[in-house]
Amino acid sequence: MRVPLPWLAEHVDLVEGHGAEEVAAALVRVGLEEEAVHRSGVSGPVVVGRVLSVEPEPQKNGKTINWCSVDVGGPGPRGIVCGAHNFTVGDSVVVALPGAVLPGPFAIAARKTYGHVSDGMICSAAELGLGEDHAGIIVLGSFLGGAVPAPGADALALLGLDEETVEVNVTPDRGYCFSIRGVAREYAHATGRPVAAALRDPAAVEVRPPAGEGGGPRVRLADATPLRGRPGCDRFVTRIVTGLDPAAPSPAWLRRRLQQAGMRSISLPVDVTNYVMLATGQPLHAYDRAALRGDVVVRRAGAGERLTTLDGVERVLHPEDLLITDEAPDGSSRVLGLAGVMGGADSEVGTGTTDLVLEAAHFDQVSVARTARRHKLPSEAARRFERGVDPALPPAAAELAVRLLVEHGGAVAAPGGVDVDERGAGAVVQLPLDLPSRLVGVDYAEAQVREVLTEIGCTLGAADGGVLQVHPPSWRPDLAQPVDLVEEVARLRGYDAIPSVLPAAPAGRGLTRAQRARRSVARALADAGAVEVLSYPFVAPAVHEAMGLPADDPRRRALRLLNPLSDEQPLMRTSVLDSLVEVLRRNVSRGSRDLVVFEVGSVALPRADRGAAPLPGVGGRPAQEELAALAEAVPAQPRHVAALLAGARRGPGWQPDGWGRTPEPATWADAVELARTAAAAVGVELGVGAADVAPWHPGRCARLATADGVLLGFAGELHPRAVAALELPERTCALELDLDALVAAAAGRVPAPAMSAFPAALQDVSLVVDAAVPAADVEAALRAGGGDLLEDVRLFDVYTGDQVGAGQRSLAFGLRFRAADRTLTAEEAGGAREAAVAEAARRTGAVQRA
Known part of the structure; x- marks a missing residue:
């Protein structure tokens, strides 16, 4: 809600010295969040000028400019070049003199143009930020609708361009602050002054009842299917004005108020209804009286009904939509508008409308909110009704609108208005x-x-x-x-005034084992050079196609939200990679190239045998059976950890430095190693095997499991088609682990590694195996055969070529042997090495390379 300070000052006494910042700070103290302070963007000498002469000068390009002499109150007239032609000698105009700055910012200076030195600029409404009219300059006589000050007078004050506007964010429970009336009340509260003395309520007007009956439509409230047991409309007020001058312009002060509040001027009837809405918080709607065929009926929509709204869109109506209709004498019904949201085109006030029916009604919050969201119509009226409008306001708001139309449009307040009031007793x-x-x-x-x-x-x-x-x-x-x-x-x-009291932490409590384990995983990944990010768990259906998931893949069975934040992303993610790819793509698009990002988050895995959750009523606490059914319908939401690697490797020792080292590209092996790092943080040793799972490259995908064979996830290089579809850098690598399963597989504590004071015996072995044998299987066999003396096994080289034969490859491992109580002899280390090689030969058919 934008609140111009002079308008606010009309209805509440401002504290002396309070400008926009001080008013905003005062409103913050009572819970209204400051959004911004708006100023016109015009500064410097902008004055009233009187045109003394106008000399048209045709140009070679076919354009005709005017060389003008303008009195700006100085010692002599100024020569100004102007391209507009909607003014003449004697007119008062707005002149920006050299040194002024207009919105843009656009600085004004004396410039030579079209053979003259233009000593200033005659301004249009658009150039001053007062409207969108670029066609002609402002002629103050008609623009102000009254007397014009002498040349040289300050035009900024005259046009309200020196005024400030405070914008506040109105929370859903404070709907009354969507008005000058409500904000003025809150400002009085904030400054500690009694509201009764400080507030001048714009709705505190004497409502003059229509003079007599007849001539206007009758109103019937016929909501047969109220939502939540509450009628969609409990008060409906109409007033009638006749003889309106269709050409009557809105006064300049009213147009300025609307512009400062962020609305544009359209016509006098529309401007008046908008002005009253901003002042009081009560939306109004004006109908062309000649277009109404009979009684006005407020009802729910019927099957198959349609409405073309004021924005020109034909809408298929829903049975819950509350409608304003008119009912002809023959019983036929026509939809006039969506109650509290937007009117229809059939009864729109046009340029020839002289007789109006003004509507000021009170509609149910939930009914309006659902209709506005269903049809994607976030109108100013709906924004107020869905937060709650004062049901006592309609008569006063209608009266204010009638008075403005009578005063500025030459209209007459006619008989025939009604006030249908079906409000119940207020709550206690x-x-x-x-x-x-x-x-x-x-x-x-x-x-x-x-x-x-x-x-x-x-x-x-x-x-x-x-x-x-x-x-x-x-x-x-x-x-x-x-x-x-x-x-x-x-x-x-x-x-x-509320003291801050730190609660005492009860003894014996703290993070759970699972929480500590998850933090350990995140810390280990960050220490390895990855950056933790957070993404929304909402994804588009197209992500499954981009990932290349098979049609029967269970990850395609995603939970669809009934009311998503974005219609383009209505699904809950079944994989953290589904949303993490957006983070990588966004960073790459902004110039980052070498990235390792990871996220710890939950996924939603609905089961096919579970139906939709039941929708309990709001009349009381749901029964135990309903709660059990709700819990049963909630999908499993395990936590996963996922990471994406693009560009060069990250981590200690891999960044470019002064020694001329160049980072190597991240590969599938780095993704596997990062997964091992995460698992090692909770004491789990991963087993690695080949896999073929989308979205990974079938030849560069590793299956990650525990020693017991429990599947934890996958890591490797993404498939080129997935990389292209997701617009990621080439050779992007990824990993994803089921973090809950990883924590469950971990021991209660991560044991400290055994330390030996005796030296290690290092032995290398090169084994030739079939190319289809995973290196992890060979490593596992070596560990099993090496016994207790084998401390570590590390693969350091893979060779394929003529020397090992077709379909074969050579795997070189470094073995480290150590005893806890002695220095190993050469015979002991050699014996352990031979035992490890023998076990590898038995399990995998490995042959020691000469």
């Missing part, structure tokens, strides 16, 4: 007087509680047994239970 909240102190932790006296509740507009009843009867004001539908009133007490007494 039972507030224990000690509840604010108990919940907030501040000792609020009973008098303070009563004072705050009275100040926000509540009517207080008797306090029986320490429980106060509170009647919330009509403009605060959010005050529905005692805790809402407690929040008001804390808010107006000052959040800064």
Whole structure:
């Protein structure tokens, strides 16, 4: 909500010296978040000028410019070149003199153009940020609709260009602040002055009932299927004006108010309804009276009904949509608009409309919110109705609109208006007087509680047994239970008055084993050079195609959200890589080349045998059976860890440095090693085998499992087709592990490695095996055969070529032997080596290379 300060000052006394920043800070103290402070962007000498002469000068390019002499209040006239032709001698115009700065920013200086030195600029509305009209300059007589000051007068003040506007973010529970009326009330609260004395309520007008009956449509509220048991409309007010001058312009002050509030001027009837909405918070709608065929009926949509809204879009209506319709004498019904959201084109006020029916109604919040979202129509009216509008406002808002149309459009307030009021009794909240102190932790006296509740507009009843009867004001539908009133007490007494008390940490508690393990994994990956990121768990269906998942892959069975943040990403991810690729792609598009990113997050894995979750009612607590059904429908959400590697390797020793070392490209082996690093952080040793799983390259994909054969995930190089479809760098590598399964496979504690003070015996062995035999199988056989003396095995070379024969490869391993209690002899180390080679030969058919 944008609040121009002069408009705010019309309805509440501003503290002396308060500018935009001070007003914004005051509103922050009562819970209204500051969004921005807006200024016109015009500065410097901008003055009123009177045109003394206009000399047209045709140019060679076919354009005609005007060489003008303009009186700007100085010692002599100024010569100015102007390309517009909508003014003449004697007109008063706006002149930006050299030194002025217009929005853009565009600095004004004396410049030679078209053979003259133009000593300033005659301005249009668009050049001053007052509108979109570039065709002609501002002629102040018609623009202001009144007397014009003498030449040289400050045009910034005259046009309101020196005024400031504060923009605040209105939370969903504070809908009344979507108006100058509501913000003025909150400013009074923030400055500690009684609202009754400081506030000048724009809705505090005497409502003059229509003079007589007849001439206007009757209104019938016929909501046969209310949502949540509440009618879609409980009050509907109409007023009629006739004889409106269709050509009557909106006054300059009204256009300026709308422009400062972020709205554009359209026509007098539309501008008036928008102005009243901004002032009071009550949306209004104007109908062309001649276009109405009969009675106005508020009802739900029927099957197959359609409506072309004011934006020109034909919409198929839903049975829950609340409609404004007219009913002809023959019983036929026509849709006029979506109640509280947008009107229809059939009854739109046009350039020839002289008689209007003004509507000011109160609609149910949920009904309007659902309709606006269903049809993707976030209108200004819907924005207010879905947050709650004061049901007492419609008569006053309609009266204000009628008075403005009579004053500025030459209209006449005609008889025939109605006020259909079917509001029920207001709610009563039972507030224990000690509840604010108990919940907030501040000792609020009973008098303070009563004072705050009275100040926000509540009517207080008797306090029986320490429980106060509170009647919330009509403009605060959010005050529905005692805790809402407690929040008001804390808010107006000052959040800064609430002490910060650090709760005592109970002994014996802390992170769970699983939490510590997950943090250890993340820390290990970060220490290895990867960067942790977070991504939204929402993905597009196209990601499964880009990944190349088979049609029967269970990862394609994703949970679809009924109300997603984005219609383009309606699915919950079944793999962390699904959303992590977006992070990599975004960083690459912004110039990063060497990246290793990882994420720890949950995935949603719905089961085919589980149906949709039931939707319990809101009338009371769901039954135990309903809660059990809800829990049963919740999909499994295991935590995964995934990483992507692109470009050069990252980590200690791999960055370019002054010694001329160049980083090597990251390969599938680096992805496997990163997975091993993650597993080692929780004491799990990964077994590695070949695999063929999308989206990895079938020849460069490793299956990662525990020693017991429990599958944990995969790592390797992504398939070239997936890389191209996902727009990732060539040869991008990836890994993904089931982190919950990894933690479950870990021991309760990671054992400290055994340390020996005796030297190690290093032995190398080169084994020739069939090319299809995984190196991990050979390594496992060596470990099994080496016995307790074998401390470590590391593959350091792979060779294929003529020397080992076709279909064969040579694997070179470094073996490290060590005893805990002695220095090994050469015979002991050699014997252990031979035992390891023999076991490898037995299991894999390995032959020691000569």
